[in-house]
Amino acid sequence: GENVEQHPSTLSVQEGDSAVIKCTYSDSASNYFPWYKQELGKRPQLIIDIRSNVGEKKDQRIAVTLNKTAKHFSLHITETQPEDSAVYFCAALSSGGSNYKLTFGKGTLLTVNP
């Protein structure tokens, strides 16, 4: 089955700096890669996603890049703000026949210091 590795497990940056979180996956058939943000005590929420036919996607201060050959994808947050502090999870969508499921990484606790 699919295996997703996520690094780093914790990341602390100063407000205004950039933050990068990296993930690798094992199943070359995976074709959809969402990123979720979970603030303390709240539900994981989708912040950006990318499909395998695209190498990069950007939404304001957030961007995701995908390298299918190397099987890795990354989340980039620029001009970080304290409200960006949260746990971020990457995921890969794999299928076993007709069964689709998301496989998640272990999460990255991002702390943005004012």
Place this chain on the structure above:
Amino acid sequence: EAGVTQFPSHSVIEKGQTVTLRCDPISGHDNLYWYRRVMGKEIKFLLHFVKESKQDESGMPNNRFLAERTGGTYSTLKVQPAELEDSGVYFCASSLGTGGYGYTFGSGTRLTVV
């Protein structure tokens, strides 16, 4: 529209007791997923319902876990008898389509077995 609702939000039970978690998906979402996050680890897939049928239960850890989805609406996840290693946050998610896209997560149930 109402989101995915889970309750209870927290549950503390003793080893050997039974606990039932409930998830109400977004109305009209045929797909319902259960996931679990043990402290510091990945959000791990448990099972997937399409309407009232179990599409994929490959992630269920053992036969102490029983999931049901009566009439294709809300779902329950029963743990009987609970063990210490069952502690974690149990998330439910629902989606309209089967392809694994467009998950909406609930806020989770934090289960502590003592």
